[in-house]
Amino acid sequence: MWNRFVAMGDSVTEGIGDEVEGIPCLSWAYHFAKEWQERCPELIYTNIAIRGQTTAEIRRTQLGKCMALRPDLVSLMAGGNDVLQGRWNASAFEQEFGEMLSTLLQTGVTIISSTVPDFPKLRTLPTSQAGQIRSQLTELNQLIREKCVEFGVPYAELWHAPFTLNLETWSRDGIHPNSVGYMALAGAMNDVLLQIKNTPNGPLGGISK
Known part of the structure; x- marks a missing residue:
């Protein structure tokens, strides 16, 4: 089992979004940690994710901080801002993401990691713009899958x-989950862990929920 969980990433891991149904808007990582603390009461949770950060910025500002905390469980979700901020560079992402995993x-x-979703915001954009972004997100996700398989990261x-x-x-922004969505995302990440x-030799590949 695990003793210290550190969550790395951008606004989706930080927990930005709308509150609905009287449920506080908290990061998926919060719900995830709370679930695992019922199994491992000694588990310490630290969220160092920063909204708006690209993969390169996550590596520069969060990797050292994460390692200094000496975790035995880390979540790394990255890449969405590389695309959404118009800064997509496939080779740069592959290098930065791979370096963090290594x-x-x-x-x-x-x-544990994840691919990125098909953001609802894209449905409100002009077809040509949405198509370009969706194409880049598809490329991003393929690189995430490949690097995770390469390093044995579920x-x-x-x-x-x-x-x-x-x-x-x-x-409402179509980019961030709301409080219900974060709970669902926590469930998906919980399934990964x-x-x-439950797999002695550690699994490869992704889980869809």
């Missing part, structure tokens, strides 16, 4: 995962 794994931690498959297709799980726990 560096973290050298410390013996367990890492990931949640969020691209067209059923809960991401339900508009009631999204904030359960797969690790």
Whole structure:
């Protein structure tokens, strides 16, 4: 089992979004940690994700901080801002993401990750613009899958995962989950960790929920 969980990433891991149904808008990582603390009461949770950060910025500002906390469980979700901010560079992402996975794994931690969803916001954009962004997100997700398989890192498959297709799980901006969506995302990430726990040699590949 695990003793210290550190969540790395951008606004989706930080927990930005709308509150619905009287449910506080808290990061998926909060709900995830709370679930696992019932199994591992000694588990310490730290969220160092920063909204708006690209993959390169996550590596520069969060990787060292994460390692200093000496976790044995890390979540790394990155890449969405590379595309949404118009800064997509496939080779740069592959290098930055791969470097973070490699560096973290050298410390013996367990890492979980995810692909990015097909953001509802794209449905409101002109067809040509939405098509370009969706094409880049598709390329991003393929690189995430490849790097995760290369390094043996299990990931949640969020691209067209059923809960991401339900508009009631999204904030009004169409980019961030709402409080219900974050709980659903926590469930998807929880399934990833359960797969690790229940598979002696550690799994490869993604889980779609």
